[in-house]
Every structure is written in C-alpha cells, then in structure tokens.
Amino acid sequence: MSTINPPRGTHDLIGDDSLKYLYVNEVFHKAAQLYNYEYIETPIFESLSVFDRTLGETSDIVSKEMYVFEDRGGDKLCLRPEGTAGVARAFLSNSLQRSLPLKLYYSGSMFRYERPQKGRYRQFHQLGIETLGIDHVLADIECLQMASHFLAQLDLQGDTELHINSLGSADCRWAYREKLVSYFENYKSELSEDSQRRLSTNPLRILDSKNESDKKIISTAPQLEASLSTESLSRFEALQSGLEKLKIPFKKNSNLVRGLDYYNHLVFEYKTNALGAQDALLSGGRYDGLIQTMGGPQTPGIGFAAGVERLMMLLKQTPKKLAPVAIAPMSDDANSMATQVAEVIRVQGVPTDFIITGNLSNRLKKATRMQARGIIIIGEDEIANNVYTYKDFATSQQKRFTTDDLRKLFSSER
Numbered sequence: 002m003s004t005i006n007p008p009r010g011t012h013d014l015i016g017d018d019s020l021k022y023l024y025v026n027e028v029f030h031k032a033a034q035l036y037n038y039e040y041i042e043t044p045i046f047e048s049l050s051v052f053d054r055t056l057g058e059t060s061d062i063v064s065k066e067m068y069v070f071e072d073r074g075g076d077k078l079c080l081r082p083e084g085t086a087g088v089a090r091a092f093l094s095n096s097l098q099r100s101l102p103l104k105l106y107y108s109g110s111m112f113r114y115e116r117p118q119k120g121r122y123r124q125f126h127q128l129g130i131e132t133l134g135i136d137h138v139l140a141d142i143e144c145l146q147m148a149s150h151f152l153a154q155l156d157l158q159g160d161t162e163l164h165i166n167s168l169g170s171a172d173c174r175w176a177y178r179e180k181l182v183s184y185f186e187n188y189k190s191e192l193s194e195d196s197q198r199r200l201s202t203n204p205l206r207i208l209d210s211k212n213e214s215d216k217k218i219i220s221t222a223p224q225l226e227a228s229l230s231t232e233s234l235s236r237f238e239a240l241q242s243g244l245e246k247l248k249i250p251f252k253k254n255s256n257l258v259r260g261l262d263y264y265n266h267l268v269f270e271y272k273t274n275a276l277g278a279q280d281a282l283l284s285g286g287r288y289d290g291l292i293q294t295m296g297g298p299q300t301p302g303i304g305f306a307a308g309v310e311r312l313m314m315l316l317k318q319t320p321k322k323l324a325p326v327a328i329a330p331m332s333d334d335a336n337s338m339a340t341q342v343a344e345v346i347r348v349q350g351v352p353t354d355f356i357i358t359g360n361l362s363n364r365l366k367k368a369t370r371m372q373a374r375g376i377i378i379i380g381e382d383e384i385a386n387n388v389y390t391y392k393d394f395a396t397s398q399q400k401r402f403t404t405d406d407l408r409k410l411f412s413s414e415r
C-alpha cells in the first residue's frame with residue numbers, strides 16, 4: 002500500500018501536538034478575555050480584493066504566496082493569508098462603525114504558499130487581537146501588555162525579545178522611502194537579486210534582508226528615525242516610557258519594517274533565537290489607514306498575530322491532560338450502573354472512560370495504559386449491593402463506595 006501524505010507544508014495535529022495546540026489556544030483565549038477582547042470568527046476564504054489591495058500588491062504575500070482560486074460561480078477568492086484584513090472586512094460588512102471602539106480577537110488557520118521549513122508551513126495557525134477606533138498610545142501599550150502577558154503565561158518570556166520601531170505617519174514613510182531609494186541606488190549592483198527587485202517595488206523591505214552583503218550596505222543606510230516628524234517621535238517616546246514603567250523589556254530596531262503596506266507608527270515583533278531562521282513569534286503594529294483603503298471611514302487600528310506552531314515548538318513541556326477514571330463493567334448486567342456512575346463523575350468535572358472487555362487483570366493493564374487515576378469495578382457482588390469498588394492507583398487503596406460517596410470523592414475537582 003502506498004503511503005498517503007498530507008499536502009506539502011501541511012501537518013496533522015495528533016497526540017502531544019494536539020495537546021500543545023489546545024493549551025496554547027486556551028491560554029490565549031483566557032488572556033484575550035482578561036483584556037476584554039471579544040472573539041470574532043471570519044471565513045477562511047474571502048474575496049481576493051480583501052487582501053490584494055490592503056496588504057500591498059508588492060508584498061511577498063500578495064505577489065507570490067496566496068492561494069487564489071475561482072469558485073464554480075466564477076468568483077475570485079483566496080484562502081486567507083492573515084487575519085487583520087478579514088477582521089477589517091467584517092467590521093465594514095457588519096456596519097460596526099457605531100460600536101467603536103472595538104476590541105476583537107481571533108484564532109484560526111492561515112494559508113501561504115511559502116517554501117516549507119522548520120517553523121514555516123503552508124497551512125498554519127495564528128492567534129491575534131485587533132483594537133479598532135482608538136488612536137492613542139495607551140492602545141499601543143495595552144496591545145504590547147497583552148502580548149507580553151500571553152507569552153508570560155506560556156512561560157516563554159525568557160526565550161523572546163521584543164523589537165519595536167516606528168514607521169511614523171504615511172508622510173514620514175514616503176519621505177524616508179525616497180531617501181532610502183537614492184541611497185540604495187548607489188549600491189544597486191552589489192545588492193542581492195531580491196533586494197534589487199525590492200528597490201523599485203518595496204524598498205523598505207530591503208532593511209529586512211538576511212543576505213550578508215545586503216546587511217553591510219544596510220548598516221550605513223539612512224535611519225528611519227531621522228525622517229520622523231516631531232509628533233511621530235514624541236508618540237514613539239511615550240510608548241517607550243510606558244513600556245519601561247511596566248517593566249516590559251524591548252529593543253529599538255530601526256530595520257524592523259514588517260512586510261505589509263498597511264502599517265504606520267508602531268511596528269513590533271517578539272523574536273526568538275530558538276527556531277533558527279524563522280525567528281518571528283508574534284508580530285504586529287498600527288494600521289490607521291487600512292479600513293479606509295477598503296473603502297470604509299478612516300478608522301485607527303492596532304493589533305498583532307502570533308504563530309501557534311512556533312509557540313508550540315518553544316513550550317518547555319507537554320501540557321498534561323486530566324487523568325480519567327476507568328470504569329470496568331464486568332458483565333452486561335453492570336452496564337447501566339456503569340453508564341450512570343460515569344455521568345455522576347463527569348458532572349464533577351472528572352473525565353471517565355469505559356474498559357469493556359477482558360478479565361480483571363487485563364482491564365487493570367488497559368487502565369494503566371490509559372493513564373487513568375483509578376478504576377471502578379462493577380462485578381456481580383457490586384450489582385447485588387448497589388455499590389462500586391474503586392481502586393485508586395496513586396495510593397493502591399481499594400474500597401467500596403455508594404454513588405453518593407463517589408460523587409463526594411470527586412466533587413473536590415470542581
């Protein structure tokens with residue numbers, strides 16, 4: 002039989018991976034709700050126009066990574082490559098202008114046709130937050146506070162470094178872009194092929210280059226900060242002092258520009274050394290022009306997205322699942338007692354599972370394999386007396402219990 006593999010760049014979540022996936026999601030849901038973000042779910046496919054104009058025609062995502070297709074009705078659609086543009090689309094589709102400010106969070110699959118490698122997939126998962134309608138540095142600080150709280154809950158703060166930069170207003174960015182182009186023109190022939198292409202399409206992205214000879218040229222390039230207006234600079238300073246007061250460590254990184262067109266003012270990235278080339282764990286920034294680009298009213302926004310698979314790879318241990326109680330009805334006559342007691346225990350928040358076949362020693366072995374905390378045995382004697390024998394594996398003690406006693410025994414779990 003030939004092996005059937007999943008498509009390149011995709012993977013199944015099974016066993017330890019699925020436990021890690023659920024854990025990272027659960028921690029994120031709790032953190033987002035603690036900061037009063039509301040859950041939003043948008044479709045995994047959207048009209049192509051939701052992404053191509055907003056992310057920028059020259060961004061890597063739009064120019065080479067999107068899964069674009071025409072459906073049977075002839076509509077041009079694509080699998081979503083990221084979450085923010087879909088949330089912005091939902092904001093407009095649902096006429097949420099009157100509900101501003103809005104704090105939304107999401108979790109789900111994203112799709113990018115990239116070359117798969119460690120930490121980089123074609124279908125991956127992102128967790129993200131978006132704050133819409135607040136043009137204030139406090140919203141920027143809260144966004145980073147939430148990100149750092151989330152990473153701390155996963156015990157990953159020590160493995161990450163927060164990089165921040167300000168792109169300033171759209172005007173500052175254009176002024177800087179011009180300076181940058183004329184600087185790089187002097188070194189055009191020495192730049193890598195990718196950077197030469199970006200010189201005419203997206204020159205800021207050259208600053209992101211990992212190519213060694215590019216890096217040398219970049220080290221003496223004009224700095225973005227010198228092109229920032231006084232207003233943009235003081236906003237960036239207010240952010241930094243806010244982070245200092247919260248004791249959130251950060252590093253200013255003037256080469257951090259992010260790949261997408263829609264960012265202005267703050268951009269940031271939590272980076273890690275632990276994943277090789279794929280060093281971005283959680284990335285985001287302010288996008289005050291995005292909703293207008295989609296034809297909506299000018300609406301400020303800020304948010305981030307974190308890569309679930311990369312977070313999972315950094316977890317120090319596999320999260321433990323609650324150990325179940327095994328239930329062994331030793332004959333068919335014991336089945337109704339078994340199903341009833343299972344429900345009594347589950348209502349107390351303790352998982353239970355049946356072990357239906359085999360002799361007693363066989364079933365004890367299966368219970369151990371199931372990593373059960375103990376086993377309830379229901380034989381002829383138990384049926385006659387309407388009681389249950391429970392063997393606790395931690396203490397090796399075995400005792401008889403009534404239904405009420407078992408309810409009490411497991412009620413401490415709630």
Ligand code: AMP
Pocket residue numbers: 083113115120121122123125126127281282283284285306307308309310311
């Ligand atoms: P971006 O939307 O590119 O800013 O990415 C946000 C986060 O998603 C990154 O910081 C990564 O953790 C994660 N990410 C981006 N692309 C991929 C990918 N192809 N595979 C796995 N994770 C990714």
